[in-house]
Amino acid sequence: MITEIKRKVGYLAAEQIKDGDVVGLGTGSTTHFFIEKLGKRIVDEELKLLGIPTSYQSFFLAKDARIQITTLEEHDVDIAVDGADEVDPKFNLIKGGGAAHTLEKIVDSSASKFVVIVDGSKMVDKLGNFPVPVEVIPQASRTVRDQLIKMGGSPTMRMAERKDGPVVTDNGNFIYDVKFSVDNPKLLEVELNALPGVVENGIFTDIVDEVLVGTEKGVETLKK
Structure with a gap:
């Protein structure tokens, strides 16, 4: 259906x-x-x-x-x-x-x-049940993860299903799926993109x- x-x-x-x-x-x-x-x-x-x-x-x-x-x-x-x-x-x-x-x-x-x-x-009534995808330059994966945690997020690196290791985007980067309480989507979108090493996040x-x-x-x- x-x-x-x-x-x-x-x-x-x-x-x-x-x-x-x-x-x-x-x-x-x-x-x-x-x-x-x-x-x-x-x-x-x-x-x-x-x-x-x-x-x-x-x-x-x-x-x-x-x-x-x-x-x-x-x-x-x-x-x-x-x-x-x-x-x-x-x-x-x-x-x-x-x-x-x-x-x-x-x-x-x-x-x-x-x-x-x-x-x-x-x-949905409020965003956030689905984790926020954050595309990250591989060399910045640790530092970005630490910053995401400081922002109150719970990041998990997305792992590939039919290959070993993380998912690699079309742009050659990694993805963190981050659980957030998305109280202000517009502000969170801007704050995530301000982190050095973040390419783009999935809040539109x-x-x-x-x-x-x-x-x-x-x-x-x-x-x-």
């Missing part, structure tokens, strides 16, 4: 894309269906668009879907569509379950319109325009 809900949300988001759009292609299981539907529209409607992937995953999915790839160096983003691990009532997010949040934040924040696609389980504030929420009853569109 959850897979079908994600498919409906992803497919509905793909209907927002117009001919000629430059599209930010998010990462994750729900955006997989978004990219899949874009590929169908390219074939069925001869839709022409350019995609800017946020990870190797979305890059290869886009290639399979016959989406022409471009970069932020070459084009501005008309619309970005991405998933989230948590969404609060003010449209603050925690992202980074797929370890791609650094490029996701760059692409999503640069878009003229940013649409988040999730199933209903991702909607003040950039979401619309959230599509899939449930068993259908898809609800939430706007600010």
